[in-house]
Structures are given as C-alpha cells and as structure tokens.
Amino acid sequence: MKLSDVQIHERSGWIYIYGKDNKQRKVDLNKSIRKVLKQYKKEYQGDLKGEYLFDSQRSNQVTTRGVQHIIENYAT
Incomplete structure (x- = not known):
C-alpha cells in the first residue's frame, strides 16, 4: 500500500485499492x-x-496479510 494511495482528512478518508x-x-x-x-x-x-x-x-512493501496483522495489533 503506497502512501499516495491513502487519503485521510478530518471528516473523511479513503484508500485506493488496485485489483x-x-x-x-x-x-x-x-x-x-x-x-x-x-x-x-x-x-x-x-x-x-x-x-x-x-x-x-x-522488502519495501508488506503483504496484504502483513497489513492486516499490523492493523489488528495496533487497534487492540
């Protein structure tokens, strides 16, 4: 997930996902x-x-499962 794919604002936010x-x-x-x-x-x-x-x-980027793991650990 690239930094440029994540947009976070005060009242909204989104991520661009590529399939x-x-x-x-x-x-x-x-x-x-x-x-x-x-x-x-x-x-x-x-x-x-x-x-x-x-x-x-x-490497430079984390796998999808790795991102999921980071978010789960950080949110608890």
Whole structure:
C-alpha cells in the first residue's frame, strides 16, 4: 500500500485499492480506521522510507496479510 494511495482528512478518508488488471477502487475509511492510521503515520513518519505506508524488514512493501496483522495489533 503506497502512501499516495491513502487519503485521510478530518471528516473523511479513503484508500485506493488496485485489483485485477490494475483496476482502481476507492474504499472509504470509517472514523476508527482513520484514527488508527493517523496515529500510525504520526508515530512512524520518520521511519517511513520510500513510497509504502507499511515497510517490511525483507522488502519495501508488506503483504496484504502483513497489513492486516499490523492493523489488528495496533487497534487492540
């Protein structure tokens, strides 16, 4: 998930997801997800190297399951 694919504003937010044939979908974010992502970006802004929101130790981007795991752990 690229940083440029995530848009977070005070009262709205969305993520652009790319599916088959690079088809783009816009997915709205609810208030709790916006809050978690804003906090994550605030805490890790200096650590975010490159173009991806979630970096991996092995490569530049994290798998879908890896993102799911990060959000689940951060939200609890």
